[in-house]
Amino acid sequence: MICASVPRTDVPCVDAKALNDRVRGAYLGLAVGDALGASVEFMLPHEIKANMGVHRNIVGGGWLHLKAGHVTDDTEMSLALGEAILADGGFSALGIARAFDAWLKSKPIDVGHTVRRAIVRFRSQGLTQMPLDDFDAGNGAVMRALPVAIATLGACPDDVARAAKLQAHVTHNAPLADLGLMAVVRMTQCALRGKEDAFLEMGRIAQGLREQAREYDFTKRRMENPSAFLPETLRAVFQAFLETDTFEAALIDVVNRGGDADTTGAILGFMAGALHGESAIPERWLKGLNAEVRKRCKRQALSLLQMSPMIGGEAVSFMDA
């Protein structure tokens, strides 16, 4: 498929103010979800209930002893990825691998096992794309997928998929995870476009994923204590997102399921933030976020949007092809 260049004709009227609100909402939603969920990561729902009733405030703590308002690898890797995309003016696996390597050298508070192993392989062998391995169907590449969804907004589907997988495969390369990744990116872009039926369309994309691979079937048992296995993560995220109608209710629902709560919080946070916008995120959560993190998220959201085909007018660039 040859990707059309811009100006886009299928987006006749972009309400810039509303689009900026959604893009900032997505980035702040990611950070807020990460910060809120980190307090209850690895806890069971009944332990959360016994300790804090309903967990609804950004208070830090958890197994990482996080300072209130600080974030974990979900947000930090997203920001590192976003900076690499902006610095390269497009998608370079080498640029992204170097950015993740630099992030790991900064001694982050938390690093996923698959991510660490991939970065170590990059250092020793220069590998910027992991070999195919279905055991890598963890959620580590999806939790940081937001910068791609923003930077490729308005691009043709082939370019969106190529960019999403290029960044994912720097650390995770599993076909089962790629299916979930693409559904999340498509749902996020659907929300960012802001059409009236966006929520329904997002539900249809989630249903489509469930039909593609039964591991993602979120319509059966309620998913509690979701692990880092992407189908479990997304089953919890989709249930919470599709069964609520506000940013706040959806995020509280998902983190109180415990398990990999910072990552379910992060993924749900950016999808719901993209749908409802910054203006729908409770003030106590925005204020509760570390000021530097808040500033970086807002700035990066708008910078990535500026380079997207929808706004920037250029097709997506790929390097080291």
Ligand SMILES: [Mg+2]
């Ligand atoms: Mg994390």
